[in-house]
Amino acid sequence: MRPLSLLLAPLLLGIVHAQDPAAFRDDPVEARVLELGRTDNRAADHLRYLTKEIGPRLTGSTNLQRACEWAEAQFAAMGLDARLEEWGEFPVGFDRHDWTGGMVAPEKREYTFITSAWSRGTPGPTRGRAVLYPASLEAVEELGETLRGAWIVRQPRAEMPKLKERRKLEARMRALGVAGYVRHGGEELLITSGNHRIEYDALPTDVTIRLLEADLLDLRARLARGEDVELSFDVDNRFFPGPVPQYNVIADLVGTEFPDEFILVGGHLDSWDGAEGAQDNGTGVSTTLEAARLLAAAGAKPRRTIRFVLWTGEEQGLLGSKAYVKAHPELLPRISAVLIHDGGTNYLSGISGPPAMLEDLRMVFEPVFHLDPEMPFEVVEVSGLPRNGGSDHVPFVQAGVPGFFWRQAGETTYRYVHHTQHDVLENAREDYQRHSSIVVAIGAYNLSRLDGLLDRTNMVELEPRRMGVYLNGNEISGVYGNGKAKQAGWRDGDVILSVDGVPVNAKSEIVSELQKGGPRKVFQLQRGEEVIESVLDWSDTPGEIARQEREKARREAESGK
Numbered sequence: 001m002r003p004l005s006l007l008l009a010p011l012l013l014g015i016v017h018a019q020d021p022a023a024f025r026d027d028p029v030e031a032r033v034l035e036l037g038r039t040d041n042r043a044a045d046h047l048r049y050l051t052k053e054i055g056p057r058l059t060g061s062t063n064l065q066r067a068c069e070w071a072e073a074q075f076a077a078m079g080l081d082a083r084l085e086e087w088g089e090f091p092v093g094f095d096r097h098d099w100t101g102g103m104v105a106p107e108k109r110e111y112t113f114i115t116s117a118w119s120r121g122t123p124g125p126t127r128g129r130a131v132l133y134p135a136s137l138e139a140v141e142e143l144g145e146t147l148r149g150a151w152i153v154r155q156p157r158a159e160m161p162k163l164k165e166r167r168k169l170e171a172r173m174r175a176l177g178v179a180g181y182v183r184h185g186g187e188e189l190l191i192t193s194g195n196h197r198i199e200y201d202a203l204p205t206d207v208t209i210r211l212l213e214a215d216l217l218d219l220r221a222r223l224a225r226g227e228d229v230e231l232s233f234d235v236d237n238r239f240f241p242g243p244v245p246q247y248n249v250i251a252d253l254v255g256t257e258f259p260d261e262f263i264l265v266g267g268h269l270d271s272w273d274g275a276e277g278a279q280d281n282g283t284g285v286s287t288t289l290e291a292a293r294l295l296a297a298a299g300a301k302p303r304r305t306i307r308f309v310l311w312t313g314e315e316q317g318l319l320g321s322k323a324y325v326k327a328h329p330e331l332l333p334r335i336s337a338v339l340i341h342d343g344g345t346n347y348l349s350g351i352s353g354p355p356a357m358l359e360d361l362r363m364v365f366e367p368v369f370h371l372d373p374e375m376p377f378e379v380v381e382v383s384g385l386p387r388n389g390g391s392d393h394v395p396f397v398q399a400g401v402p403g404f405f406w407r408q409a410g411e412t413t414y415r416y417v418h419h420t421q422h423d424v425l426e427n428a429r430e431d432y433q434r435h436s437s438i439v440v441a442i443g444a445y446n447l448s449r450l451d452g453l454l455d456r457t458n459m460v461e462l463e464p465r466r467m468g469v470y471l472n473g474n475e476i477s478g479v480y481g482n483g484k485a486k487q488a489g490w491r492d493g494d495v496i497l498s499v500d501g502v503p504v505n506a507k508s509e510i511v512s513e514l515q516k517g518g519p520r521k522v523f524q525l526q527r528g529e530e531v532i533e534s535v536l537d538w539s540d541t542p543g544e545i546a547r548q549e550r551e552k553a554r555r556e557a558e559s560g561k
Helices: 004-011 020-026 027-041 043-054 062-077 137-147 165-176 211-225 278-297 319-327 355-366 394-398 430-449 508-515 544-559
Strands: 081-105 126-132 151-153 178-184 208-212 230-253 258-268 303-310 333-338 349-355 380-381 404-407 407-409 471-472 475-479 496-499 520-527 530-537
Touching: 020 355, 027 278, 027 430, 043 062, 043 278, 043 430, 062 081, 062 278, 062 303, 081 319, 126 137, 126 211, 137 165, 151 211, 151 355, 151 475, 151 496, 151 544, 178 349, 208 211, 230 278, 230 319, 258 278, 258 430, 278 303, 278 430, 303 430, 319 394, 333 430, 349 404, 349 430, 355 380, 355 430, 394 404, 471 508, 496 508
Parallel strands: 126 151, 151 178, 178 208, 258 303, 258 333, 333 404, 349 380
Antiparallel strands: 081 230, 126 230, 230 303, 349 407, 471 475, 496 520, 520 530
16 A cells, blocks of 8 residues: 555645556457457346346345345356445335235226335235315214225325324324325326334334326215225235344455555445336446456456445435445545446446546546447536535545546436336346446546546535525525525515526526626526616635636646646
């Protein structure tokens, strides 16, 4: 291991090491990885086994433990130093098995529905009459024993009693023995979520079915007409007592020259359990596994250790990656980069980095710029790496380590599968998976071959300028706190027409213009029939001086080239 002073010297002095690109390209492993990636790629096989043989992998479930052990065995079979590293435990385990149900009278109609993770299932097929949610405690008492075994159908939110009143009603209905509740699940997409913060001696008690909107509207309409409707649901949700230990899967391709310096590569192995967890994040797991296999098969001997990590607990708040950062402070200065694939099946189309890293990143990824003309790759300059986000790179960025979330492009719509009933293998693209696994392998290997760690100068994105408003398009729907907008007298209903003379019509356009240029921004606002000019100035805010210093250094560097 090199002394820390040597590691930090380029960072402190602002020196970007010079490395010969021609010599960098002269590596037979790189060519071998590209060849194997095209002719013998098994990314699709990994994904198929993970989704069809193991299935969804909720944190704290039996399936996730199976997946951890399977992935560890896969890495070990490649010749990597593989292990499970415990990061915590859950007090209660939860396994979701089969769920079916629908209307059984006056006609048969199968429903598409979901229940929350860590929620109560039925004791078996449970048939009962459907009853519209009672409006009051008096209405509950009037129905009385007729509610025993009934399925209570919730009304639209505007017609429901207030929360405090609902608690009273549901306590009484629970005592009367209702079968459960039927409520709105989504217009077309059923989003799976759930609260894992439960104890075994205080498990959830209510069964709650969440239906697609069309089925729920039909059900409500039938009941409003006075039809006698019967429903039957069979939901096999099972709790088991903990503590249930939770693990990250770790596998090292050990470096030959700097084994105590690292490139971390991975995605998260856990998933929600309303489908198969194929794109969130089986795709990231399969490209990680295949990148490791390609490198091992190509005989790669990286200068630095490439550490493949499959995180768990990601869906509950990046639990596995946060725990890793907390448990290994000694490693953080020696991690050159963390690469996270967690954006679904679309192909990896780029990586974003601040100015100090660009030269290295372009050299690292040059082989994949034109790997496939249908799937181009680019290195994109950004002012800094974002310190916030929804995946496992974030804890590293917040700890000062370069963490990257791949840019992705392609023909699939991630929203369609993200946490929904459609997150199944059939909606993943094999060609994209094959391509992305090659990008991951080349990126990890070439990062390990650099003469030094990635330069962390001005690495993290500065705090963005904020107005202190809620926006609906370009209309202000609320002014909050004591932000710049409130200080300037902005009002609900004002419409932002332009920022520094640039017309804006959408929230994204306003946010983009707000972050450009200097700290003093001139807005045109429409207020009723009047158009007014308003100036917001961030000169006195924390981070603004640093922003201007970064911009000055950038201009000086460009003028010196």
